[in-house]
Amino acid sequence: MQETEEPLEFVQRVAALDIGKSTLMACIRVPHEDKPGRRLQEVGEYATTTRSLLALADRLRCQGVTLVAMEATSDYWKPAFYLLEAEGFECWLLNAKHVKNVPGRPKTDKLDAVWLAKVVERGMCRPSFVPPKPIRQLRDLTRYRRTLVRERSSAKQRLEKILEDAQIKLTSVISNLLTVSGRQMLQAMIDGERSPKVLAEMARGKMRAKLDALQEALTGHFDEHHAFLCTMMLARIDDLTARIGELSQKIEQVMEPFTVQVDQLIEVTGVGRSSAQEIIAEIGVDMTRFSSSDHLVAWARYSPQTRQSAGKTKSSTTGKGNWLSGALGEIGIATSRTDTFLGARYRRIAKRRGKRRALVAVGNSVLTIAWHLLSDPDARFNDLGPGFYESRINKERQTRNLMRQLEQLTGRPVVLGDAAA
Known part of the structure; x- marks a missing residue:
């Protein structure tokens, strides 16, 4: 028989929360004082305001609850989780997919809270990773920065599309519209310059080798309508760039530890x-x-x-x-x-x-x-080098495999010989 690791006992005093936007359903389960092996259960509804959550914390403390579990429902779990954590409770955040109720049963907030409490007290789930507060704050900053970077990329794509609408094919010649040269050409077109030759002469550096291609790309029907939209889009890109810079500075400060x-x-x-x-x-x-x-x-x-069934993976x-x-x-x-x-x-x-x-x-x-x-704070990365895989190849075995493949393809025996012969 194989020895398996199982929880030694139930969580004796547990609470589970089914959280919504404005209210939550709390189920508290504790041992019966007079009947060994029996459980007492209390289900109540609470608002998700701070005052109501503090009242819930007091009730949990009175019942001696040691563990509070809740599903990761949108962002609604965060106020309850953070407040109860600050009040000294051990809080578990659970993946809703891992604690689904039995199919075919009625589904209500009360029944969901009761089911969740029973699953947790029996040790039939594991908590999700919730980092400590400093990491959570850093995560908010980095995620928002990535969101703004994506928005800036979308704004650049919209700018390219409006230029395509005006038959301006700059992106066919230059990879980035917002280089110094590209930005100067765009601003000149917004200000009223329409001559492809004059616009192309604004190119700098390596771009000057493409003057003929630039003149062709800048020949179009850019008008006041396109100029207005480009002005708005460039302002949006500049604003996003500034916000991204501010976020990066704040992230550097938070990252000091x-x-x-x-x-x-x-x-x-x-x-x-x-x-x-x-x-x-x-x-x-x-x-x-x-x-x-x-x-x-x-x-x-x-x-x-891993997905295996009937002996097949x-x-x-x-x-x-x-x-x-x-x-x-x-x-x-x-x-x-x-x-x-x-x-x-x-x-x-x-x-x-x-x-x-x-x-x-x-x-x-x-x-x-x-x-x-x-x-390990003392650990350092050591690159194994691009030839790592080749150094581990058994050349004799690889030679035999290649000879076997060649024989299968040609239908003839293959014999290695000296090239000089």
């Missing part, structure tokens, strides 16, 4: 300062929350789930994306162009499985490296 961890992560191939900040904001710096690097990778949804995905996947995707793209171990890993997998799977594999490796670095 984590300077050592940032310096460790920056040493990893493809990881820049902003990427390191986002990784720390999402996973924190306390790696004891994850039992192993595999645990961290699985939590980040960078490890395919079926292919599965890594799950939907999250905030961490954006940073890891950028790291993977940057890594793919480097002559390093991670770059070689990307190219090796992309050749066989495609670029998207290669990005996931590199993200998996980066998270594994991050876990080991953050687990």
Whole structure:
């Protein structure tokens, strides 16, 4: 018989919250004082205002509740979780998919709270990762910065579309409209300049080698309507750029206690300062929350789930994306162009499985490296080099495999000989 790890006993005094926007349903379950093995249960409705939540905390304290659990419902869980946590309760945030009620049963807020309490008291669920307050605040900043970066990218795309509408093909000649030269040309067109030759002469640096192509690209029907829209869009882009800069400054201030961890992560191939900040904001710096690097990778949804039935293992995905996947995707793209171990890993997998799977594999490796670095303050990243995989190849075995494949293709025996002969 195989020994398994099971909880020794129920959580004796537990509460579960089914939270909505304006109200929540609380179920409290405690042992019966006179009847051993029996439980007492109380279900009540509370508002989600601060005063009502404090009253709930007092009631939980009177009942001796040691654990409060709640589902991750939108952002509605945050006020209750943070307040009860500050009041000294151990709080668990649960994934709603992991604590679903039995199908076919009636569904009400009261029944959901009771079911959740029963699941928690029996140890049939595990809490989600909720970082400490400093990391939560850092996460708010990095996520908002990424949101603004995405909005700025959308604004740039809208600017390109309005220029296409005016038959201005600048993006066919220059990769970035908002360089010094591109911005000067746009402003000149907004101010009324329409001569392609005059506009093309504003090019600077390497762009001056493309004057003829620029004149062709700047020949269109840009009018006052396009000028008005471009003015609005450029103002929007400038405002977003300013807000992103302010956020970056604030993030640098908040990151001061984590300077050592940032310096460790920056040493990893493809990881820049902003990427390191986002990784720390999402996973924190306390790696004891994850039992192993595999645990961290699985939590980040960078490890395919196992799906096996009738003795057959079926292919599965890594799950939907999250905030961490954006940073890891950028790291993977940057890594793919480097002559390093991670770059070689990307190219090796992309050749066989495609670029998207290669990005996931590199993200998996980066998270594994991050876990080991953050687990040990003295650890440093050591690149294995682009020739790592080749150094592990058994050349004799590879030769035999290639000869066997060639024999199967040609139908003739293959014999190796001296090239000079």
